[in-house]
Amino acid sequence: MVILFELALTFYFAATIVGVVELFRSSKATTRMMMGLAALGFLIHTVNIILRYVLSNHLPITNLHEASSFFAWSIVLLFFYVEYRYRIGLLGSFIMPVVFLIMLSSSILPREIKPLSPVLQSYWLGIHTTLAFIGDAAFAMAAVIGVMYLVQEHFLKRKQLGSLFQRLPNLQILDEINYRLITIGFPLLTLAIITGALWAESAWGSYWRWDPKEVWSLITWFIYVFVLHARLRVGWKGKKAAYLSIIGFAVVLFTFFGVNLLLKGMHTFVR
Amino acid sequence: MKLLVTGLNHKTAPVEVRERLAFDGPKLESGIEALLRLDGVSGGVILSTCNRVEVYLTVQDPERSIPLMKRFLSEFHSIKPESLEDALYFYSGSEGVRHLFRVASSLDSMVVGEPQILGQLKDAFDFALRKKATDVYLNKLMKKAISVAKRVRTETRIAENAVSISYAAVELAKKIFADLETKTFMLLGAGEMAELAVRHLITNGVRDVRVANRTYERGVELAREFCGRAVRFEEFKDELVNTDIIICSTGAPDYVLFKSDMKRIMKERKNRSVFIIDISVPRNVDPAINELDNVYLYDVDDLQEVVDSNMLERRKEAEKAEAIVEEEVEKFLRWETSLDAVPVIVALRQRAEEIKSEELKRLFNRLGGLDERQKRLIETSFTAVVNRLIHPPTVALKEDAEARDSLIVLIRRLYGINGDEEE
Amino acid sequence: MFRGVYRFLLSVKTVILFYLLFILTALIGSVKIPANLAFFSGIDDTPLFRWLAENGKPSLTWWIYALIIILAFFALSTIVCTIDALLKRYPRRMLLLKLSPQVMHLGVLFIMLGHLLTASTGMREDILLQTGEMKEIPAGGTLALKDVSVRKDRFGYDADWITKIEYKDGDTREEFILRPVRPARKGRYGFFFRSASTEPEMNALIRVTIDNGAPWALLGGTILCFGSVGFAVARFRG
Numbered sequence: 031m032v033i034l035f036e037l038a039l040t041f042y043f044a045a046t047i048v049g050v051v052e053l054f055r056s057s058k059a060t061t062r063m064m065m066g067l068a069a070l071g072f073l074i075h076t077v078n079i080i081l082r083y084v085l086s087n088h089l090p091i092t093n094l095h096e097a098s099s100f101f102a103w104s105i106v107l108l109f110f111y112v113e114y115r116y117r118i119g120l121l122g123s124f125i126m127p128v129v130f131l132i133m134l135s136s137s138i139l140p141r142e143i144k145p146l147s148p149v150l151q152s153y154w155l156g157i158h159t160t161l162a163f164i165g166d167a168a169f170a171m172a173a174v175i176g177v178m179y180l181v182q183e184h185f186l187k188r189k190q191l192g193s194l195f196q197r198l199p200n201l202q203i204l205d206e207i208n209y210r211l212i213t214i215g216f217p218l219l220t221l222a223i224i225t226g227a228l229w230a231e232s233a234w235g236s237y238w239r240w241d242p243k244e245v246w247s248l249i250t251w252f253i254y255v256f257v258l259h260a261r262l263r264v265g266w267k268g269k270k271a272a273y274l275s276i277i278g279f280a281v282v283l284f285t286f287f288g289v290n291l292l293l294k295g296m297h298t299f300v301r
Numbered sequence: 302m303k304l305l306v307t308g309l310n311h312k313t314a315p316v317e318v319r320e321r322l323a324f325d326g327p328k329l330e331s332g333i334e335a336l337l338r339l340d341g342v343s344g345g346v347i348l349s350t351c352n353r354v355e356v357y358l359t360v361q362d363p364e365r366s367i368p369l370m371k372r373f374l375s376e377f378h379s380i381k382p383e384s385l386e387d388a389l390y391f392y393s394g395s396e397g398v399r400h401l402f403r404v405a406s407s408l409d410s411m412v413v414g415e416p417q418i419l420g421q422l423k424d425a426f427d428f429a430l431r432k433k434a435t436d437v438y439l440n441k442l443m444k445k446a447i448s449v450a451k452r453v454r455t456e457t458r459i460a461e462n463a464v465s466i467s468y469a470a471v472e473l474a475k476k477i478f479a480d481l482e483t484k485t486f487m488l489l490g491a492g493e494m495a496e497l498a499v500r501h502l503i504t505n506g507v508r509d510v511r512v513a514n515r516t517y518e519r520g521v522e523l524a525r526e527f528c529g530r531a532v533r534f535e536e537f538k539d540e541l542v543n544t545d546i547i548i549c550s551t552g553a554p555d556y557v558l559f560k561s562d563m564k565r566i567m568k569e570r571k572n573r574s575v576f577i578i579d580i581s582v583p584r585n586v587d588p589a590i591n592e593l594d595n596v597y598l599y600d601v602d603d604l605q606e607v608v609d610s611n612m613l614e615r616r617k618e619a620e621k622a623e624a625i626v627e628e629e630v631e632k633f634l635r636w637e638t639s640l641d642a643v644p645v646i647v648a649l650r651q652r653a654e655e656i657k658s659e660e661l662k663r664l665f666n667r668l669g670g671l672d673e674r675q676k677r678l679i680e681t682s683f684t685a686v687v688n689r690l691i692h693p694p695t696v697a698l699k700e701d702a703e704a705r706d707s708l709i710v711l712i713r714r715l716y717g718i719n720g721d722e723e724e
Numbered sequence: 725m726f727r728g729v730y731r732f733l734l735s736v737k738t739v740i741l742f743y744l745l746f747i748l749t750a751l752i753g754s755v756k757i758p759a760n761l762a763f764f765s766g767i768d769d770t771p772l773f774r775w776l777a778e779n780g781k782p783s784l785t786w787w788i789y790a791l792i793i794i795l796a797f798f799a800l801s802t803i804v805c806t807i808d809a810l811l812k813r814y815p816r817r818m819l820l821l822k823l824s825p826q827v828m829h830l831g832v833l834f835i836m837l838g839h840l841l842t843a844s845t846g847m848r849e850d851i852l853l854q855t856g857e858m859k860e861i862p863a864g865g866t867l868a869l870k871d872v873s874v875r876k877d878r879f880g881y882d883a884d885w886i887t888k889i890e891y892k893d894g895d896t897r898e899e900f901i902l903r904p905v906r907p908a909r910k911g912r913y914g915f916f917f918r919s920a921s922t923e924p925e926m927n928a929l930i931r932v933t934i935d936n937g938a939p940w941a942l943l944g945g946t947i948l949c950f951g952s953v954g955f956a957v958a959r960f961r962g
Contacts, residue, residue, distance in 0.1 A: 265571030
């Protein structure tokens with residue numbers, strides 16, 4: 031089982047390296063190789079997650095190691111979907127480093143499966159966390175697309191029209207996909223917060239307890255509310271929207287790692 | 302019949318000389334007529350663009366025609382022959398074919414890969430056809446040159462990278478917008494380069510075109526040409542709220558679009574991206590506009606830089622193109638030799654000899670028991686018949702220079718003699 | 725004057741300003757709580773407004789008041805924006821895209837209403853019961869613990885706690901089972917399992933609540949979910 035995780039990590043690392051190489055000299059072969067490595071890593075990763083599920087008898091997201099592994103898995107899943115749907119060049123070169131870094135941080139966190147307190151043994155665990163992770167994955171993807179937008183925008187503004195510029199997709203499609211990802215991520219985050227509140231209500235008799243994770247989820251939610259309003263009402267398109275989606279993802283990451291590691295609360299998994 | 306190419310281009314002559322030698326307007330018609338009156342010339346095509354003036358002739362003897370051509374050009378354009386001495390180049394035979402193929406494929410152009418030369422060559426050929434100035438050989442040559450150019454374009458990426466400033470503008474637009482079909486476009490002012498860019502945009506799908514010109518009538522005229530709509534110059538800024546691509550070429554001495562204007566416009570259009578191409582010199586759009594978010598301003602120098610950097614890429618593709626041209630030249634030369642009279646006469650005689658000996662053999666077998674003398678008499682009589690039948694076409698091929706090309710084709714078909722001719 | 729206020733509430737710039745203020749204040753709060761954990765530990769056990777009234781240390785709690793004020797502004801602004809948007813007419817094809825944000829606004833308003841009701845009129849009590857013992861609920865009625873048992877999973881870990889509770893109020897007498905994440909609603913109270921033990925003696929910590937805001941918040945949450953999903957659907961269709 032440990033081997034499976036390390037193996038997936040290795041494949042993601044290899045895909046990252048090939049992806050970075052692709053930035054400088056791309057050919058059909060490098061693209062195919064990157065996708066192949068990522069797919070292989072994903073397959074092994076999936077088996078790893080299923081195995082942990084069978085062993086622990088609950089969704090393997092009850093410690094930070096499992097959660098970040100699952101987070102990375104959701105991002106790769108979404109990456110394959112976006113790649114299949116839009117076929118925008120070089121997306122893998124930008125997304126795989128993010129996946130690899132999340133997997134790397136997962137690898138250094140303690141891995142043992144600990145018993146779950148009865149409060150967490152509920153079907154809400156699956157619903158609440160899955161929604162949150164897919165939503166977070168959409169935000170991660172939106173941020174990466176935002177980075178691609180900023181790179182391409184920089185080239186166009188500075189008139190540096192090299193081969194990377196030639197291979198990156200056009201600005202409008204990047205902006206549109208960024209927007210779409212946020213419009214997927216936002217309802218998922220909303221549903222995650224609301225299912226979380228329902229769970230809290232049935233577990234502790236109060237649907238909102240202002241614990242740090244809740245507060246930070248609310249801040250994240252407010253940031254994306256802001257992103258949507260800025261787009262719809264003020265017309266913050268392109269560069270500003272790209273920056274906002276990156277800031278949003280930074281907050282998501284803090285909510286994910288920072289709150290668990292720095293602040294204490296309900297979501298510390300094991301008590 | 303031999304090919305002779307006489308001409309000059311941007312590499313051999315400065316623009317002052319090229320200008321004076323240009324066959325433009327009525328000069329083209331009178332020029333072609335005068336050429337055909339020259340001694341030993343049976344067909345001609347004149348290609349006259351701003352970068353080159355070339356005359357393609359079929360002549361009896363290139364060596365003899367070269368001095369004639371020099372004299373003709375200096376007399377026709379009233380230029381001293383000395384000033385042409387260094388500028389003119391002459392290619393005959395295979396050299397000439399190669400030169401034409403390279404010109405058509407845009408390998409000899411100032412901007413290698415630019416697509417306009419092919420259209421110009423087609424026009425030149427069409428004009429000569431209409432004037433009945435071409436012969437079978439030239440027709441074949443020109444059609445081949447056009448198909449070679451098309452092959453080069455499809456098999457190499459030579460024309461893919463921005464080949465000219467207007468093309469570079471379209472390529473950039475495609476990196477800003479996802480689909481040009483839904484984008485609106487405005488031409489501000491006029492000018493040849495601007496018009497070219499508009500055409501490129503339209504062929505790439507831009508449908509909604511507006512034209513704003515200082516003189517409204519000219520604007521209306523241009524708008525009609527592009528199936529667009531004319532806008533009064535005073536009102537163009539209001540229209541910019543709904544315009545995604547702007548080409549500016551007004552010839553005004555100062556800026557016509559300022560940063561403050563654009564700031565307001567961007568706010569009104571909710572920051573939807575705008576691509577502005579300023580190809581006027583001096584510039585008409587305040588360069589500070591490029592600092593605004595979602596506005597991309599390119600002036601003529603920026604575009605030239607794009608073109609230059611693409612040039613390098615294109616040089617690699619040019620090598621592939623040269624190989625294709627070489628292959629096609631060889632193919633054409635093989636066909637050309639089949640057009641020569643001597644091999645046709647030889648082949649005709651050979652065919653006749655074949656028939657004769659076949660028939661003799663069969664006759665001798667059927668008669669049987671003939672002695673040597675009888676055999677010789679019969680053979681002599683057969684030979685006489687064959688010779689008398691072959692004689693007139695042979696003479697015609699040798700002497701009727703005017704109709705030789707068509708005769709060769711005719712004889713090959715009538716007697717079933719196949720050369721290397723393809724198609 | 726009215727027009728001016730209307731404009732002010734509708735203005736995107738004001739809203740953005742309040743957004744930033746809200747995020748800033750919430751940030752301060754999320755630092756203040758862990759720094760004064762002892763002081764804030766009781767915040768969860770009583771309705772917010774009563775807790776504030778009883779423990780009012782303005783130097784530590786001012787940000788909560790600020791958040792309430794900002795939220796009140798948001799509520800007003802949201803109402804105005806929603807009315808403004810509903811007054812406009814849209815082509816049928818655009819209806820979902822234009823109306824779903826207003827549905828979301830409505831959901832948020834209900835959640836805020838729910839929260840306001842919880843914070844102002846609710847009740848929350850933790851009652852520690854031992855088997856056989858009967859205790860009074862301050863708002864009326866009595867509670868008794870009948871039995872506590874633990875179910876272990878195949879690894880020997882606690883999988884579930886089962887407590888048998890008896891609730892009496894006047895003539896009504898009900899016996900029910902309370903387990904983690906499986907609350908019970910009897911009369912005007914909600915009962916929740918908090919913790920229990922069998923050693924050294926059987927006891928259970930039971931939470932009793934009156935939460936008038938919860939149904940509103942639930943309604944608001946549901947509306948918000950529908951609105952946000954509808955918005956995503958409309959965006960992808962267009």
